[in-house]
Amino acid sequence: MKILVGLDGHETGARALDHAKRLAAAMEDAVLLVAYVIEWSPYSFQTAEENAERHKRRLEEVAAAQERIVDPAVAALAKAGFTASGLVHHGDVADTLHRLAEENGADLIVIGRASKGGFSQRLFGSSSVNLAMHATIPVTVVG
Amino acid sequence: MTRSTFIPALAAATTIPAMSLAQEAATIDARVNEAFATITGPFVALIFAPIPFTGFPWIVLWLVVAASIFTWYFRLIQVRAFFHAIALVRGDYSDPNDAGEVSHFQALATALSGTVGLGNIAGVAVAVGIGGPGATFWMILAGLLGMASKFTECTLAVKYRNEYPDGTVSGGPMYYMKKGFAERGRKGGGILAVLFSVFCILASFGAGNMFQANQAHAQISGLVGDYPGWITGIVFAAIVFAVIVGGIKSIARVTEKVVPFMGLLYVGAALVILAANYDQIGWAFGQIFAGAFTGLGVAGGLVGALIQGFRRAAFSNEAGVGSAAIAHSAVRTKEPTTEGVVSLLEPFVDTVVICTMTALVIIITRQLMIDPDTGRYIVQDGAIQTVGGTSGVTLTSAAFASVFSWFPVVLVLAVVLFAFSTMISWSYYGLKAFTYLFGEGKVQELTFKVIFCIFVVIGASASLGPVIDFSDAAIFSMAVVNIASLYVLMPIVRREVNSYFARLKTGEIRKFSGAPAE
Numbered sequence: 001m002k003i004l005v006g007l008d009g010h011e012t013g014a015r016a017l018d019h020a021k022r023l024a025a026a027m028e029d030a031v032l033l034v035a036y037v038i039e040w041s042p043y044s045f046q047t048a049e050e051n052a053e054r055h056k057r058r059l060e061e062v063a064a065a066q067e068r069i070v071d072p073a074v075a076a077l078a079k080a081g082f083t084a085s086g087l088v089h090h091g092d093v094a095d096t097l098h099r100l101a102e103e104n105g106a107d108l109i110v111i112g113r114a115s116k117g118g119f120s121q122r123l124f125g126s127s128s129v130n131l132a133m134h135a136t137i138p139v140t141v142v143g
Numbered sequence: 144m145t146r147s148t149f150i151p152a153l154a155a156a157t158t159i160p161a162m163s164l165a166q167e168a169a170t171i172d173a174r175v176n177e178a179f180a181t182i183t184g185p186f187v188a189l190i191f192a193p194i195p196f197t198g199f200p201w202i203v204l205w206l207v208v209a210a211s212i213f214t215w216y217f218r219l220i221q222v223r224a225f226f227h228a229i230a231l232v233r234g235d236y237s238d239p240n241d242a243g244e245v246s247h248f249q250a251l252a253t254a255l256s257g258t259v260g261l262g263n264i265a266g267v268a269v270a271v272g273i274g275g276p277g278a279t280f281w282m283i284l285a286g287l288l289g290m291a292s293k294f295t296e297c298t299l300a301v302k303y304r305n306e307y308p309d310g311t312v313s314g315g316p317m318y319y320m321k322k323g324f325a326e327r328g329r330k331g332g333g334i335l336a337v338l339f340s341v342f343c344i345l346a347s348f349g350a351g352n353m354f355q356a357n358q359a360h361a362q363i364s365g366l367v368g369d370y371p372g373w374i375t376g377i378v379f380a381a382i383v384f385a386v387i388v389g390g391i392k393s394i395a396r397v398t399e400k401v402v403p404f405m406g407l408l409y410v411g412a413a414l415v416i417l418a419a420n421y422d423q424i425g426w427a428f429g430q431i432f433a434g435a436f437t438g439l440g441v442a443g444g445l446v447g448a449l450i451q452g453f454r455r456a457a458f459s460n461e462a463g464v465g466s467a468a469i470a471h472s473a474v475r476t477k478e479p480t481t482e483g484v485v486s487l488l489e490p491f492v493d494t495v496v497i498c499t500m501t502a503l504v505i506i507i508t509r510q511l512m513i514d515p516d517t518g519r520y521i522v523q524d525g526a527i528q529t530v531g532g533t534s535g536v537t538l539t540s541a542a543f544a545s546v547f548s549w550f551p552v553v554l555v556l557a558v559v560l561f562a563f564s565t566m567i568s569w570s571y572y573g574l575k576a577f578t579y580l581f582g583e584g585k586v587q588e589l590t591f592k593v594i595f596c597i598f599v600v601i602g603a604s605a606s607l608g609p610v611i612d613f614s615d616a617a618i619f620s621m622a623v624v625n626i627a628s629l630y631v632l633m634p635i636v637r638r639e640v641n642s643y644f645a646r647l648k649t650g651e652i653r654k655f656s657g658a659p660a661e
Contacts, residue, residue: 090243
């Protein structure tokens, strides 16, 4: 069984990872995929200078996320005896996690509940809600 | 037709502050202006020289002929590829694995924020005020043709941009001139590139900076009362400095978010006015078509309407100038053609949509006075008489205010924001030209940016007749050099385009899964 875990760099993501570990420990041959999505919209507005530097910034963002969030998580999992690998991508969090899960043939997506509240979230809904609503793969939202 | 009609927006909107300033600092300003005019005069006169016996500026013909040739050469690319352009902007053909890179939408939005501005608000009013409603027809035609020029230059800009090991990119006409000419085995690309860069730097100080600062100040002082221009200049320069030198991205980001909103508000208000007067739209288009071929009594008749329409369109959408090619070159794509296709939406949005809205609102709100006996426009001193004696920005403002009394305040805000975003865009165009000439590096960049900020202050505080004339001439000289190079390089573009559309047809290039089917 392949489980994709969505990290967010916060405690909620860490709880999702803990839950996925418990599930994986109870299974045979469980594979953990740790994903971090950098929130990005292709419809945002930027200056010409930002555009010119975008490719460079993107590489830096991916490297930073890899180094600070994904790699430590994967290393910790490997140390605990799990089969694990990491992914870092840009995009809409819900869409991208879903796409990564499909592309990598995951059987389950585990995510934390909304990592931050507030007005905008009430209005537009959180990534967790969007993912749970639209995913074609079972989703576990960890409280 | 005098030269000064090229910048009538300025003439109209700055008359009052310019006069009071002229009184305050008459001696120094006048002397600087005079010296400057003497030095640059011949160059300005050359660029805007009329074709003998016609009064038709050759530079306008140069732009329109080029646009027509590209339209023919690429077999109506603006029609063929129009819906494909929209699909590209929506991201239907974008690889999800490229998320986080510059999208087609972002490159288009950035380029648009550099062109949407005073040309759409003031320039159109000038065209219609002098050339009558018929100018709108020619403006739309020039906009439609200009889409092909924009397509040509932006495809080349992506194809020949420089990609550096650190992941940044530099592109624009100077790069395709140098590399493209070399590839075709032609000489002179290097010289054209240097010429283009010089004109681009001058235009970035002038039309992209001083003109904008000057207009912003004229608008603000028109709203709150007259005050010295250097105050506006210092404030603007400080904000521009914070953005381009200090790297305060948040200011730029706020502007880049507010500018499209202002654009939508502007178009929205125009649409509401048109909807409320829907029974007049037929009549307005009747005026536009009748005026396009008969002139309806405007100064210069048909030719007058045509010149005004073509001029303002060229100035508004900058097709063929090469400026947008710099902005579009940053997009992440393996196919240069895709960005060219996307860029042809730019003159469409700028000229065909926004400029036409402005013109329709002015016509429908009956700002232009018609002689009730003859049905012809009342012309005085070479311009159509307007209800409140307005012209330029104030004509547009009066037209909108006749329906929404609060609109002039919004318009001032819009002009100021458009001016600011145009400055940010042009600071980048100028910078790229500057680093092309003097090499990439922190010192060169800082030097250019500081000079740019100084020109903001000068632009807002001085009366700049000759300087603006010169900067206009510089913008159009960019087009002289750029279009000359496009003629040489257009076979390369055709090869790219044919290959791309062939692969699109066979399905080798297709939409990514998840993209909505058409």
